[in-house]
Amino acid sequence: MGMKVGIIGCGSISKYRHAPEYKANPYVDEIVFYDRNIERAQELADLFDGKVAHTLEELLSDPTIVAISDCSSNESHHVFSTQALHNGKHVLCEKPISLTVEHANEIVRAQKTSGKNLMVGHNQRFTRAHQKAKEIIQNKELGKVLTFRTTFGHAGPEGWGVNKTNSTWFFKKERSGLGVAGDLGIHKVDLLHYLLDDHITHVSAFQGALDKVDENGQPIEVCDNIVCSLKTKQGYLGTAAFSWTYYGEEDNSTIIYCEKGIMKIYHSNEHQLEVITKDGEVIQYKLENIQTNDHQTNSGVIDSFIEAIRLDQTPLVTGEDALSSLKVILGIMEAAETEKVVHVL
Template sequence: MGFNIGIIGCGSIARFRHAPEYHDNPYVEEIIFYDRNIERSQQLAEEFGGRVAKKLEDLLSDPTIVAISDCSSNEAHHVHTSKALLSGKHVLCEKPLAISVKQAEEISEAERKSGKKLMVDHNQRFTKTHQKAKEILEKKELGEVLTFKTTFGHQGPESWGVTKSNATWFFKKERSHSGVAGDLGIHKIDLIHYLLDDEIEDVHAFHGALDKVDEHGQPIEVCDNVVCALKTKKGRLGTASFSWTYYGAEDNATTIYCQKGVIKIYHHPDAQLIIEMGDGSVIKYEIEQIQTNDNQTSTGVIDAFIDCIVNNEEPPVTSGEAIASLKVVEKILGSN
């Protein structure tokens, strides 16, 4: 049983993550690309052997397309994803689900009305290292979680985006809305919710545009750095930092402090998971390198999305979970 997939938005995330992973999935027969800039969709269609939809309506009304990836910029998700769901398509939406909780709830309503599956691309859950950490935490091998710290930072989206310039939409308030908080921060918020089986409830945060400038040499309209203190519903305390100005190697590290020891995730390039016990013993797991902008490996997200369609199962990242993370981003941005 094979089916076709549509992709809306043909920027870097479509080119490096969605298209190649659909191309490699045995259930996917053909990918149909749509972008407002037809040259971009033509380029990806050539690269991955698919075809081009000239209008969004052509994509949504195509009966051969069973599911759609919404890789458009943040401010367009609530339009594209809602339309796709109501056109009878399953949807994998890039994060953040929308630029506001209100818009995200409109998408969730479209999902409910349509009866179709909606999954959100919070891909950190799918790394083998994070899954191993969750398994250890669920078994309570180290007792209860007490505190945590997490970070996600790199040199900025202008080095990753399709145009490789500081005119990137990520720097525009009306398109990105939340800057580094919605680009990188929301991933780690979702990860903490996933690992701890908990939800961040209380937020104290600082954010600012410290260094990035736009194509006119002006400070960008959204934050390039966030530092925050967090408290969860179950009373765990933590800190988080998100940055587009880590002008060295990408940092994607998380530390979970438990009653009997510490779990260190992505701190060391050769041992992705390190457990330090209270008695001084250390266990190192060599699992796999994390995917970075410079190291494109399969995220597992596309396969998980296709599997939930084929097996008629609930998506592994639901709209409800995505909205929970978005609520935290809103609290961060409203913090100062």
């Protein structure tokens, strides 16, 4: 007998990632959809052969539902994820875990009280190129890490969201909160923590709403670009750029510079991981292409979440992991606003 799962929030992330990946998972039997807009829930239920919960209460009090994906917008995660955990459900919460440390702590506390799994959808850890890169760093194949640079940018969320217009919630301060930093930046912060097995402790940054406008033609209320300098606990130094204005091509690349060579990740379309040694030797790995908004592939997040529940394991991205990435992003926002170096605790 397979599992029954619920999804809260029936926007693009549910439609293109969560629902199809649950549907494809052999251990999941049925999906129940809830959205404040019942038509949206009905649309996905029809698409994925699922059912609709008419109220949140109906979804959360159903004892046959084992796990919940919280795909609500950023400002609601602490409400829905916390309630789902307290109702004895395993929870997969979309990133960022929340917009404030206080709200993130609320979710993490609910996880501890409930004893259920809480996983956060930082999907960069799941790609084979990133996992291989971590292995090379861990095995010290290129000696120790010295510096790094990473970027994540595309043409912006207005082409991805449900309504495909500039009125997208990603551009609204009270719902998106963190602009491109919370949308794309937090993914790379989590990735750096994972790859380097370290934590970013000091940050500085510049940000701006350089090009995006809202539905009234006004500059958006959150940043569409942010450029950062980062230092980790172990003393690695790096830079990061996050953008909603890479018009023409998405960039999701990372370069790690080590004592004995360089690792380029998602730098070339042909080879997802390239190692260039100090002596000029080039080793190329052909692993799977990374997911882009235009090219949806299985992210591995749902499969990993279901496996953690089945085997009673700690999820690959815990609430604590997500909280530490959020703290860095909040530090970056503070650094950009104050033009000071911020120490992330």
